[in-house]
Amino acid sequence: MLMMIRLIVTALFILSTPWSGLAEVQDETLLDIQVREIAKTLRCTVCQTENIWESGAPLAQQMRGVVRDRLKLGHSPEDIKEYFLSRYGDYIMMQPPAHGVNWFLWAGPFVLLLGGGLFLYKEVIGWVRRTPASPTAPPPPLDEKARQRLEHELES
Amino acid sequence: MTKSTQLTLVLVLLGLFYLFYEGLWGNPRHIPTVLIGTDAPMVEGPDVETGEMISLEQFKGKVVLLNFWASWCYECKVEHESVLELHRLFKDDPNFVMIGVNYQDKLPDAQQYLKEYGTTFAHMRDVKGQLAIDYGVYGVPETFVIDQQGKIRYKYVGPVTGHMYTKITQEIIAPLLKGQPVSTPS
Amino acid sequence: MIIEIGNFSVTIALVLSVFGMASAALALKTRNTDWARVGRMALTLIFVLLGVGMLALVYSFIVRDFSVLYVANNSNSKLPFFYTVSAVWGGHEGSLLLWVFILSVFSTLAVWIHWRTQPTIMPYLIGVECAIIFGFLCLIVFLSSPFERLLPVPLEGKDLNPLLQDPAMVMHPPMLYMGYVGFSIPFSFAMAALFSGRLGEEWIKVTQRWTTFAWMCLTTGILLGGYWAYYELGWGGYWGWDPVENASFMPWLVGTAYLHSVLVQEKRKMFKVWNLFLIIVTFSLSLIGTFLVRSGVLTSVHSFATDPERGLYILIFVGSVIGIAFGALILRAAKLKSQVELDSFISRESIFLFNNLFFLVAAATVFLGTLYPLILETFGGGKVTVGPPYYNAVFMPIALGLLFLMGIGPYIPWRKASVANLKKSFSIPLIAGAVMVALLAVTGIRNLYALAGTYVVAFSGMAIVMDFSKVSQLYAQRNSSNIFKGCLAAFTANQRRYAAMLTHIGVLVLVIGIIASTIYQTEKVVSMKVGDEMSIGDYRMKLTDLHDVEGANWKAAEGVFQVFEDETLITELRPQKRIYNATQTPTTESAIYSINMGHIFLTMPEVSPEGVAVARGVLNPLILWVWGGGIIMGLGVILNILRPRKREE
Structure with missing residues (x-):
């Protein structure tokens, strides 16, 4: 309640003096942007796959604070990443590092796509080869037929 | 469908369900910590009750048990009695120290909690959450055992009750106090 | 009582x-x-x-x-x-x-x-x-x-969990479940086909509308979930590759593959076993999704209340259904000799096969990403997170491939395509894509994904437009009517085909929305007192008031932000930081203004007692295209389902 009154008083004061020296243009500092960039790569460990930038959890808030404090002390983004890795392990990163057994994860989809594509290509070629060239092709489907008829009508 | 396709299908399905089955029993609290065997961060913070600074530095050379807790945490209430019991068990050993770390809490709530449930050892406050992050804490309660060389020997997420109590007292703290090696779980 | x-x-x-x-x-x-x-x-x-x-x-x-x-x-x-x-x-x-x-x-x-x-x-x-x-x-x-x-x-x-107190959340679960459950009808018909040995095309034709309807519900459910996340979670995005979201996306991907693949069987009586396989996988993934979400296998570290007994029961049940289904497939379909007849590699049949490959690889990618932490942990490899950066990196090329196939598939004839045929259908779309990319490059867009995405979207879009306008003209000339009547005649005469093309257009619109709103999102976070201003993009926002408001079951701090473009006041946004009374859970309520098909999205993640508000402004260009694309897709599906019965069956 007290806070409300205070806020209303402040608001009234500001409204009555619209362009007083109180108003300021606020902007992000370089530090803010750096904090955001780093925070987006770190996982909020108590949330469901959320990074500490997007999460509203208290732990995420404190981790953002740690990132900011360390940046102020002159640590590089790499140092900060190393620090969190040394406390929480790979789990803290939003994506698994691309080394060791994790190659399975990173390369898996592309291996599947290439392998599947190659397999499919061979199969299709094989099927085409085994299919006898049919002189009496069955009637093409309706939309094609309609179109052909139309084209025929137009030509005639 | 060829025989090999059929076999692959069956194997994939079996593998999948084995995985799901294992996943069911996988303890979500079991988080392999990278901290085991590393130097324990020498953190410090004000005492919850007196406000005096407590620093881990001053307990160097002793076996230290760190217990992270909060007044809003249900599982902390669950483990409270057995944590006090644990302290009773070892408090006469001059080489044993137990420190509570109050995490993400309001000071009056924490003080009220200690008054209500009682305590026999000191608790430091984690004012900015920095302590918890230094120890890679996920949530409360979490318990750490630090050996005489200042290395983290054991970590447990969850209430120290039942067989965990037995394990921590008999297999971790007691041997450490006697200077015996303990098997470090991964 | x-x-x-x-x-x-x-x-x-x-x-x-x-x-x-x-x-x-x-x-x-x-x-x-x-x-x-x-x-x-x-x-x-x-x-x-x-x-x-x-x-x-x-x-x-x-x-x-x-x-x-x-x-x-x-x-x-x-x-x-x-x-x-x-x-x-x-x-x-x-x-x-x-x-x-x-x-x-x-x-x-x-x-x-x-x-x-x-x-x-x-x-x-x-x-x-x-x-x-x-x-x-x-x-x-x-x-x-x-x-x-x-x-x-x-x-x-x-x-009720405050996050669920949202209009989109009222409809999201029923739509999603209608999607999951809807696939049980074609699944049951497929089982009937397997058990009775009538493995012809009939079950597919009979269930076509069910499948399409289920697909529409699932699509709507997923999009509503995204819409909810966008408005309610307050970080300005709509898709987080969360295990729960992935659980609904996997059956969608395989279901979409199935939806396309059955066309081959309808027209060419091929790939019978393959289609049975796809519908079984689709429905299995619906069940597995339910298992993953309900058993707590994938939930975060702090789900202390997981109940392995319940999970075990769901696993046994889901396992039995899937086991019986695949068992039947293996035992009954093994006898089926595959009689594949393909006249050419470049034919609609083979494009459909590659479409299936891409969809299945996409589904496998989501599956792998979702289960990878579990796999690693089971085999003692520690704990990792597989988050959005992984999916964005891996999924993007696959999605681009699919979009490209989407531009080709419908315009390649069945059986065999001639080179002349290809030239006629695709030279202009290929050029259109290049022109669009050049235009974008001139305006200064350099992001590779944005350019590649634009290329395939322009290509596929042009292919659709060309085909439809050509056919419409033919109809107009035949009926000697104007082109609008020609369009209508072309559409109604081939409603199934062009309804599907409408859905494809919806997909393209959606993709443009996704590309613009993810790659070209602008974000700014600043601390403000009443009277302060911030600028974001071309807009200025002035915090003119900060006061307390109260709802039925919550209290909130509300900021009043005047938004200016140049010197003109365009709107007033009122984001809130709410605390729900019963659970004391805080939520951030976003305030949104739509402009130029995009959004000015404003939240107030923190408000200090001293009256300092942390304001988070996000510009999401073309985000309305995401929802608009979804609506067009749905419209296409409804027209598909409502097509007159007799005409082609």
């Missing part, structure tokens, strides 16, 4: 599901249709009884009967009426009941609709549906009943 009636009805429904299975078995054994009639009766009664169960639960929520445990856990005396109904599916027990209720609605409808035309299928349909209903009802009745009483009766409920 009412809740006991609900409980009783659901228990009777469980008994009847056994009865339904038995009568289906007897119908098959004795070949007596009377038994099928009994089964139909049982299924219909199950539907009625589960309806009673649902109503009982809805009633308990409306009268706020906190003596019911589930009601006490998921509502509150101050919860607005609108959300008391959606609170019915706000928790685990209620959503399971909704799942099985929708299943009973669909299967009852299917039995009555196809009763006359598909008499031989009916016993199988009844049997399979009753078996699935049985599995879910066992879970509800024995392990997670929403009808349990709570003693002593609390004076106040714990309240």
Whole structure:
């Protein structure tokens, strides 16, 4: 309640003096942007796959604070990443590092796509080869037929 | 469908369900910590009750048990009695120290909690959450055992009750106090 | 009393599901249709009884009967009426009941609709549906009943999770479940085809509308989920590759592959086993998704309340369904000799095969990403996170490939395409793509994904436009009417085809929205006092007031931000930082203004007692295209389902 009154008083004061020296243009500092960039790569460990930038959890808030404090002390983004890795392990990163057994994860989809594509290509070629060239092709489907008829009508 | 396709299908399905089955029993609290065997961060913070600074530095050379807790945490209430019991068990050993770390809490709530449930050892406050992050804490309660060389020997997420109590007292703290090696779980 | 009636009805429904299975078995054994009639009766009664169960639960929520445990856990005396109904599916027990209720609605409808035309299928349909209903009802009745009483009766409920108190969340779960459950109808027909040995095209033709409808519901459900995340979670994005989201996306991907693949069987009578395989995988993924979400296998570290017993039951049930389905496929379809006839590598048939490959690899990618942490942990490899950066990196090339195929597939003739044919259809689209990319590059867009995405979208879009305008012209000339009538004639004469093309256009619109709103998102976070200003993009925002407001079950700090473009005031945004009274959970309520098909998205993640507000402004260009694309897709599907019956069947 007290806070409300205070806020209303402040608001009234500001409204009555619209362009007083109180108003300021606020902007992000370089530090803010750096904090955001780093925070987006770190996982909020108590949330469901959320990074500490997007999460509203208290732990995420404190981790953002740690990132900011360390940046102020002159640590590089790499140092900060190393620090969190040394406390929480790979789990803290939003994506698994691309080394060791994790190659399975990173390369898996592309291996599947290439392998599947190659397999499919061979199969299709094989099927085409085994299919006898049919002189009496069955009637093409309706939309094609309609179109052909139309084209025929137009030509005639 | 060829025989090999059929076999692959069956194997994939079996593998999948084995995985799901294992996943069911996988303890979500079991988080392999990278901290085991590393130097324990020498953190410090004000005492919850007196406000005096407590620093881990001053307990160097002793076996230290760190217990992270909060007044809003249900599982902390669950483990409270057995944590006090644990302290009773070892408090006469001059080489044993137990420190509570109050995490993400309001000071009056924490003080009220200690008054209500009682305590026999000191608790430091984690004012900015920095302590918890230094120890890679996920949530409360979490318990750490630090050996005489200042290395983290054991970590447990969850209430120290039942067989965990037995394990921590008999297999971790007691041997450490006697200077015996303990098997470090991964 | 009412809740006991609900409980009783659901228990009777469980008994009847056994009865339904038995009568289906007897119908098959004795070949007596009377038994099928009994089964139909049982299924219909199950539907009625589960309806009673649902109503009982809805009633308990409306009268706020906190003596019911589930009601006490998921509502509150101050919860607005609108959300008391959606609170019915706000928790685990209620959503399971909704799942099985929708299943009973669909299967009852299917039995009555196809009763006359598909008499031989009916016993199988009844049997399979009753078996699935049985599995879910066992879970509800024995392990997670929403009808349990709570003693002593609390004076106040714990309240519905504030994040779920949102209009999109009212419709999201029912739509999603209608999607999951809708696939059970083609699945049952496929099972019938396998068991009865009638592996022709009939089951596919009969279930085509069901499949399309299920697909539409699933799509809508997923998009509503994204819409909800966008408005409610307050970080300005709509898709987070969360395990729960992925669980719904996987059946969608395979279901979409199936939707395309059946066309080949309809037209060319090929890939019979493949289509059976796809529908089994689709429905299996729906079930696995339910398992993953409900068992807590994938939830975060702090799900202390996971219940392995319940998870184990779901696993056994889901495992049995999937095991039986694949077992039947292996045993019955092994006899089927594949008689594939392909005239050319460049034909619509082979494009469909590659379409399937891409969709399946996409699904496998999501599957792998979702389960990878579990796999690694099971084999002792530590704990990792597989988050959005992974999916964005890996999924993007696959999605681009799919979009490209989408531009080619519909315009390549069946059987064989000639080079002249290809030139005629694709030279202009290829050029159109290049022109679009050049235009974008000139305006300074350098992002590779944006350019590649634009290329495939322009290519595919142009291919659709060219084909349709050509055919429309032909119709206009034939009927000597104007081009608009020609378009209409072309559309109605080939409604199935052009409704599908409309859905494709929806996809393209959606993709443009996704590309623009993710790659070109602008974000700014600043701390402001009343009177301060911030600028973001071309806009200025001035915090003119910060005050407290109060809702029925929450209190909030509300900021009033005037938004200026140049010197003109364009709108006033009022984001809130809410605290819900019952649970003391904070939420950030976003304030949104639509401009140029994009959004100015404003939240206030923190407000300090000293009156300093942290304002977070996000510009999401073209985000309305995401939702607009979804609506166009849905429209296409509705036109597809409502197409006149006789014309092509």
